[in-house]
Amino acid sequence: MDNHVVLTMRGISMTFPGVKALDNVDFTLRKGEIHALMGENGAGKSTLIKCLTGINAFETGEIHVEGIEGPVVNHSTLDAQKKGISTVYQEVNLCPNLSVAENLFIGREPKTKLGTIDWKTMVKKSEAIMADLDMNIDVTQNLEEYSLALQQMIAIARAVDMECKVLILDEPTSSLDDNEVEKLFRLMNQLKAKGVGIVFVTHFLEQVYAVCDRITVLRNGQLVGEYPIDALPRVKLVAAMMGKDFDDLASIKSDESPVFSDEDLLIDAKGLSHKGTIKPFDLEIHKGEVVGLTGLLGSGRSELARVIYGADRNQTGTLKVNGKEAKINAPIDAMNLGMGLLPDDRKAEGIIGDLSVRENIILALQAKRGMFRLLPMKEQIELADKYIDMLQIKTASRETLIRQLSGGNQQKVILGRWLATDPDFLILDEPTRGIDIGTKTEIQKLVLKLAKEGKSIIFISSEIEEMLRTCTKMAVLRDGAKVGEITESLTQETVMKAIAGGGTNE
């Protein structure tokens, strides 16, 4: 084995029921490099990583790790950790009901002489770790008290502290805002200088070019190739991932901006609020309008939408839907008024993991019809097939359990679930998070198509460019309050300024 190489995977193959997930894939990681693993949804990125960390058992192939004789087969993440391979997954895999310190040291708690857990040392060490990453938080609080972004950072802190040779970051940035991404990159570069090999899986092309040294591209479970970063400009990377040339994303939006009259007013919210998450706000949405909610993570953009939908109960003000006052106590009330919500936390609030793709697609429609009007199986199958086809969901069959699908495909299933209810008003909270670039465009196109059909949409995304392409109006949120709306001259600059706050010129 080459001196610089810390990890080699050769000829890895693995099959899921009905799908060849990996087909003879090679991967090489060198010391002190940041290596991007790229590919569309279902290309096999997560599967490859899970083979490495022992979550999936691969069928053929060999893994070699520097300093260990012979081929390595890990049977669990713990196994992998002992061999110096640490992982931070796309969705936070820590225990929300334990404290931050406990999460950092779970399985390797410092012990006193008596063999009991040394809480004092644990807290002190935890504080030191977090301070190292510029995060001054109370480590004795339960993990669930913190935002998803902070949880993600804590997960990374845990992995980093375990003296790893190989650090795998599987979509670590999808729930982080720019500031936090910046912090993470600084951290990655520090580790790189120490000689750690980092595998970086992400869908954000800019981030790849910001930190990575090398790119390995997968497509449909097969290796496309390994390239130094300079040899693969952005367009070529996209082409490699998709297996075809790619028409520019920017071209999808038409220039004409539609004009809305008061008669078309669908949602008229006045002074809605939910204590502790969002202060009273007004919002008007017309038929066929795409309204973007923008702001930093935790600014209240998701929370605003949740109050309208009744996921969090509204406590003040009035909501008019189609001119009529609406009382929404639970999501089903909102659904009966033609609404739908694609939540940002897919794992916790989106998928029903142990049910099939078909059942997940028809669930909302069935809930709307009520218990006693079961959708005939024939219709269920038709609906499932229709959305699998329309959204190009990669699944072995419509009866496959949704948890066996890759993250992006799960997202598409949930999207299908709402489209099946034929909503008038759809709230999409981070619909493109963790989704590959080709599908991203598809979803953006879909949003515009729905708007053209007269449906109203709230679009929430961390990517401003994406919203600029789809939205006709943007509402800006800061610190749990709606602080303004931008309707004209929607550009990256104006939006960024609005998010950052008016402090600069005043």
Added chain:
Amino acid sequence: MNKLKKITGMALFLPIFCMVLVMAVNIFYDIASGNFAFNFFTISIRNGVLYGRLIDILNRGSEIAILAVGMTLVVSASAGTDISVGSVMSLAASFCCMLLAGYGVSSTNDLAVPLLVGVLGGILMGCLCGAFNGFLVAYLNVQPMVATLILFSAARAIGLLLCNNLIVYVRNDSFKFFGGYTGFMPTPIIIAAICVIIMMVLLKKTALGLYIQSVGINKKASRIAGLNSAKIIFVCYVVCGLAAGIAGIVGASRISSADSNNIGLNYELDAILAVALGGNSLGGGKFNLAGSIIGAYTIQAITTTLYALGVSSDVAPVYKAIIVLIIVTIQAPPFKAYMKRMSAKRALAKGGAAA
């Protein structure tokens, strides 16, 4: 080989396999003791009613089967068990007998109220208990084990209070019907069959099954998708109470009395075991009602078999525990994975030898 795989892969394979195992023991026993090999399966008519070990199992297993119907839903929706069903059976029986005999009467030959009023009263009491449990679990978020512990310890005593601390005897032929015979068929078998069939039809013809499983797997996501998660969990507990009420009436009718200390004693454990033997995860989510029902009769088959083998009722629980241990081990995922690895190894060895 492929066909075999298909059969062993079926959801109900293991519950049925376990049932067959228990029956095989019976056949061996009959052969060994020089009886007709299929003695176990022989059904004859004596004194105008069906007779035989198989009938006995179906008859005696009725209460557990009825309870298993409710328990399956509760386990699926709330990822917890209702440990109060045995006590609730006893309370329902006491209330029913109290109504039929009149308060404070310890023995009666004539009914104080129409039979239907007493029986429905008892069943309603079961529903009420279920609603109480359901309210605690679904709306106050009390853990199922803790919530149902309240009635587990209190329901029997309440029943005794209702009966003025007496064992109430209802010596009336019309009341004996529920634990007796309809024509040549034991009535409990018919009652259990009706309960199971009604639930199967409900699951098949309505979205109840989808709702319950969805809530059991992911409560939050189900709510966002428009389900009233709390209400669905509540309903499951009410159904479980209803089942306990019906089982209680059958139990009381068998002995023509409301014996608070004995009716439904330890039945909650059998009901939970039935659900587990049926291949259902006690962690909630997906469920298979047919599996639970087969599980219920398997438990009864074990008990009956042990008695047939001459094991005394005092030590029978020991053998029962051993059999249950074996069955649970066979169904455990690590064991299944181990078997799969072993068979793969064998196949490999065979392939290697051929090459």
